[in-house]
Amino acid sequence: xxxxxxxxxxxxxxxxxxxxxxxxxxxxxxxxxxxxxxxxxxxxxxxxxxxxxxxxxxxxxxxxxxxxxxxxxxxxxxxxxxxxxxxxxxxxxxxxxxxxxxxxxxxxxxxxxxxxxxxxxxxxxxxxxxxxxxxxxxxxxxxxxxxxxxxxxxxxxxxxxxxxxxxxxxxxxxxxxxxxxxxxxxxxxxxxxxxxxxxxxxxxxxxxxxxxxxxxxxxxxxxxxxxxxxxxxxxxxxxxxxxxxxxxxxxxxxxxxxxxxxxxxxxxxxxxxxxxxxxxxxxxxxxxxxxxxxxxxxxxxxxxxxxxxxxxxxxxxxxxxxxxxxxxxxxxxxxxxxxxxxxxxxxxxxxxxxxxxxxxxxxxxxxxxxxxxxxxxxxxxxx
Amino acid sequence: xxxxxxxxxxxxxxxxxxxxxxxxxxxxxxxxxxxxxxxxxxxxxxxxxxxxxxxxxxxxxxxxxxxxxxxxxxxxxxxxxxxxxxxxxxxxxxxxxxxxxxxxxxxxxxxxxxxxxxxxxxxxxxxxxxxxxxxxxxxxxxxxxxxxxxxxxxxxxxxxxxxxxxxxxxxxxxxxxxxxxxxxxxxxxxxxxxxxxxxxxxxxxxxxxxxxxxxxxxxxxxxxxxxxxxxxxxxxxxxxxxxxxxxxxxxxxxxxxxxxxxxxxxxxxxxxxxxxxxxxxxxxxxxxxxxxxxxxxxxxxxxxxxxxxxxxxxxxxxxxxxxxxxxxxxxxxxxxxxxxxxxxxxxxxxxxxxxxxxxxxxxxxxxxxxxxxxxxxxxxxxx
Numbered sequence: 001x002x003x004x005x006x007x008x009x010x011x012x013x014x015x016x017x018x019x020x021x022x023x024x025x026x027x028x029x030x031x032x033x034x035x036x037x038x039x040x041x042x043x044x045x046x047x048x049x050x051x052x053x054x055x056x057x058x059x060x061x062x063x064x065x066x067x068x069x070x071x072x073x074x075x076x077x078x079x080x081x082x083x084x085x086x087x088x089x090x091x092x093x094x095x096x097x098x099x100x101x102x103x104x105x106x107x108x109x110x111x112x113x114x115x116x117x118x119x120x121x122x123x124x125x126x127x128x129x130x131x132x133x134x135x136x137x138x139x140x141x142x143x144x145x146x147x148x149x150x151x152x153x154x155x156x157x158x159x160x161x162x163x164x165x166x167x168x169x170x171x172x173x174x175x176x177x178x179x180x181x182x183x184x185x186x187x188x189x190x191x192x193x194x195x196x197x198x199x200x201x202x203x204x205x206x207x208x209x210x211x212x213x214x215x216x217x218x219x220x221x222x223x224x225x226x227x228x229x230x231x232x233x234x235x236x237x238x239x240x241x242x243x244x245x246x247x248x249x250x251x252x253x254x255x256x257x258x259x260x261x262x263x264x265x266x267x268x269x270x271x272x273x274x275x276x277x278x279x280x281x282x283x284x285x286x287x288x289x290x291x292x293x294x295x296x297x298x299x300x301x302x303x304x305x306x307x308x309x310x311x312x313x314x315x316x317x318x319x320x321x322x323x324x325x326x327x328x329x330x331x332x333x334x335x336x337x338x339x340x341x342x343x344x345x346x347x348x349x350x351x352x353x354x355x356x357x358x359x360x361x362x363x364x365x366x367x368x369x370x371x372x373x374x375x376x377x378x379x380x381x382x383x
Numbered sequence: 384x385x386x387x388x389x390x391x392x393x394x395x396x397x398x399x400x401x402x403x404x405x406x407x408x409x410x411x412x413x414x415x416x417x418x419x420x421x422x423x424x425x426x427x428x429x430x431x432x433x434x435x436x437x438x439x440x441x442x443x444x445x446x447x448x449x450x451x452x453x454x455x456x457x458x459x460x461x462x463x464x465x466x467x468x469x470x471x472x473x474x475x476x477x478x479x480x481x482x483x484x485x486x487x488x489x490x491x492x493x494x495x496x497x498x499x500x501x502x503x504x505x506x507x508x509x510x511x512x513x514x515x516x517x518x519x520x521x522x523x524x525x526x527x528x529x530x531x532x533x534x535x536x537x538x539x540x541x542x543x544x545x546x547x548x549x550x551x552x553x554x555x556x557x558x559x560x561x562x563x564x565x566x567x568x569x570x571x572x573x574x575x576x577x578x579x580x581x582x583x584x585x586x587x588x589x590x591x592x593x594x595x596x597x598x599x600x601x602x603x604x605x606x607x608x609x610x611x612x613x614x615x616x617x618x619x620x621x622x623x624x625x626x627x628x629x630x631x632x633x634x635x636x637x638x639x640x641x642x643x644x645x646x647x648x649x650x651x652x653x654x655x656x657x658x659x660x661x662x663x664x665x666x667x668x669x670x671x672x673x674x675x676x677x678x679x680x681x682x683x684x685x686x687x688x689x690x691x692x693x694x695x696x697x698x699x700x701x702x703x704x705x706x707x708x709x710x711x712x713x714x715x716x717x718x719x720x721x722x723x724x725x726x727x728x729x730x731x732x733x734x735x736x737x738x739x740x741x742x743x744x745x746x747x748x749x750x751x752x753x754x755x756x757x758x759x760x761x762x763x764x765x766x
C-alpha cells in the first residue's frame with residue numbers, strides 16, 4: 001500500500017483526462033495527523049517548473065498536509081499562467097479538505113512547455129477527494145506513472161512505526177527530463193527539523209547518486225510527511241536508517257525501470273581523498289557517452305573509464321589507477337591488467353570499481369548504458 | 384598540399400603495417416627551416432597518452448623540427464614501456480634527419496590500452512623518411528585517418544606567405560575518444576613566443592568550441608611550425624587572423640565528418656554577461672543527450688534547451704530566456720513563443736540561438752546530434 005501503509009494517511013488516484021490514453025493521471029496523498037511535520041528537497045535546476053516554484057514556498061514552515069500530483073503535463077516553462085494553474089489546484093485541495101493552500105505541495109510530470117488544462121485539474125481534485133481511502137496508496141502510485149513500466153512503491157517496517165513511499169521516473173529513459181517525484185510517509189513522531197535532517201541524509205546517498213543520463217529535471221520533488229499517528233518517537237539515527245532504506249529501494253526501482261537500458265551500472269570509487277572526490281569521479285564516468293555505449297556493446301573498455309577520470313579534479317596519480325569491471329581488475333597502474341576477456345557483460349548488472357589510492361573515502365554512483373532504445377525513445381517523445 | 388604548401392616543409396605518409404586493413408598509418412612532417420619556431424597545445428585530460436607526455440616536454444623550448452604521427456594505435460595507458468616506444472620513434476626520426484629527438488613531436492591515434500609495435504614504427508620511420516617530398520602533404524594527411532571518411536586539409540594564402548594544415552578526428556563519432564591531431568605549418572617569420580599567442584587565440588575560438596560528445600581525448604595535440612622560408616614577417620594580428628581562419632576551417636571539417644551524426648548544430652549564446660558564461664551555457668546544451676536526441680528526431684524541443692541552461696552558473700533570469708531554433712523564436716520569456724511547427728529540422732545544419740539578456744558577450748559552440756549510428760559505432764569499436 002506504499003504511502004498509505006503508515007497510520008494517518010489516505011490517498012487516491014484517478015483518470016481525469018490529462019493523458020490522451022485515458023490512464024490514471026491525478027493522485028492525492030493526505031496526512032490526517034495528528035501531526036503534520038514535513039520536509040522536502042527539490043531539483044537544483046535553476047529553470048524550475050511552476051509546481052516547484054510553488055511548493056518550495058509551501059514547505060518552508062515545515063508543515064505539509066497534502067501532496068497532489070498529476071501526470072500528463074509538467075506545467076514547466078508555461079509562464080505566470082501556469083503558476084496560476086498550480087496555485088488554483090492547491091487552493092482546491094485545501095478547500096475540499098478544510099485547510100489552507102499553503103499546506104499543499106503540488107507536483108506535475110509529463111511534457112514541458114505545454115499548459116495543463118486547469119479546469120480538468122480543478123474538477124479532478126473533487127474526483128480524487130471522493131476516492132480517498134486508507135487503501136489508496138496503490139492507485140496513487142499508478143496515477144503518477146508516465147513512461148514508467150511499473151509503479152514504484154516501498155514499505156519499511158519498524159517496531160510500532162513504519163515508512164511508506166512511492167516514486168515515478170524511468171531511470172535513464174528520461175523523456176521530459178526524467179522527472180522524479182517521490183512521496184514518503186511515516187506514522188512515527190518526527191519533528192520537522194529532524195525530518196529535514198533525515199531526508200537530506202537519505203537523498204544524499206540514494207537519489208543524488210542516481211545519474212542515469214546527466215540531464216537534470218525541472219520538476220524533481222521529494223516530500224516526506226510524518227503523521228505521528230503511531231505515537232512512537234524513534235531515535236533520529238534509527239529513523240534516518242529506515243529512511244535511507246526506503247529511499248535506496250525506490251532509487252533502485254527507478255534504475256531498474258530504465259526501459260531503454262540494457263544494463264544497470266554501479267560505479268564504486270574506492271580510496272578517494274574525500275567523498276566529494278569519489279562522487280566527482282563516479283559521476284564523470286556515469287556521464288561518459290563513450291563508456292556507456294561500450295557497456296551496451298558488452299565491451300569492457302577500461303580506457304574510456306580512465307579518460308573520464310582524467311577530466312576530474314580529484315586527487316590521484318594518473319599513472320597509478322586501478323579499474324575493475326565485474327570484479328576483474330582489467331586495469332592496473334593505469335595500464336593493462338587482467339584479461340578483459342574474463343569480463344562477462346551479458347548480465348544486466350554491471351559493477352565498475354575504481355581505486356584512486358589517495359585516501360579512504362568511497363561512494364557509489366548508479367547509471368545505465370547508452371542504447372539504441374534510449375536514442376529512439378528520446379528522439380520520438382514529443383513529435 | 385596542406386602542410387607542404389608553405390615553403391620550407393616536406394612530408395610523407397606510408398602504410399607500415401600498424402593498421403590491420405593495410406591503410407597508410409605513419410606520417411612525417413619536417414620543417415627544413417631556415418627557422419624552427421613552434422607552438423603547441425595538448426589535451427587537458429590528466430590521464431594523458433605517452434606521446435603527449437613526451438611531446439609536452441619537447442615543445443617547451445619553442446623549437447620543433449619534425450612531427451611524426453601514427454594511426455593504428457594510440458599508445459595510451461600502456462605504461463613506461465609505451466613511453467619507451469614513443470621516445471625510440473623520436474630518436475629514430477632525429478637520427479635519420481640529423482637533429483636531436485628533443486625537437487621531434489610524436490602523435491599517436493587509434494585504440495587505447497594496447498601497445499604499438501615498436502619495431503614496425505622504427506622501421507617505418509625509415510620508410511617515410513625515404514618518401515619525404517614537397518608534395519607529400521596529401522599523403523601525410525591520409526596516413527593519420529582512423530574512422531575519418533575524408534582527410535582534412537586547409538591552405539590559407541596571404542601576400543607572400545601562407546599557412547597549411549591537416550587534421551584527423553571524426554567529430555562526434557569519437558571512437559578511442561575522438562583523438563584530434565592537428566599539424567599546422569607556415570613559411571611566415573613568426574617568433575615562437577608570437578606563434579604561441581596566435582595559436583592559443585586560434586584554438587580558443589575553433590577547436591575548443593567543438594564539443595561533439597563531451598568526451599575529452601587522451602591524445603589531442605595541435606602543433607604549428609614556422610619555417611620563415613618566405614622571409615616575410617607579418618604583423619602578429621594579421622598572422623593570428625589567418626591562423627584563426629585555418630583552424631576554423633579544420634574544426635568545421637571535423638564537425639562535418641561525424642559519420643554517425645545527422646546534424647551539425649551551432650549553439651550561439653547572445654547577450655551573456657561574459658564570454659565564459661556564453662561558453663558554459665553553450666557547452667551545457669551541447670552535452671545534453673536529451674536535446675541532442677531530440678534534434679536527431681527533428682523535434683525542436685526548446686524545453687530541453689532551457690533545462691540545460693538551468694544547470695549552469697551563468698548570469699540570467701530563469702523566467703526571461705529566449706531561444707530560437709533555425710531563427711524561429713520558439714521560446715520567449717521562458718515560455719512558448721513562435722510555433723515550433725515552423726522549424727524545419729530536415730537540413731543537416733541546425734542553429735540554436737539563446738538570448739540570456741544579461742550583457743553583451745557571445746560565443747558559439749558546435750556539436751552533433753545523438754543518433755543510433757553514434758551508439759552503434761561506439762559500442763562496436765573495440766569488440
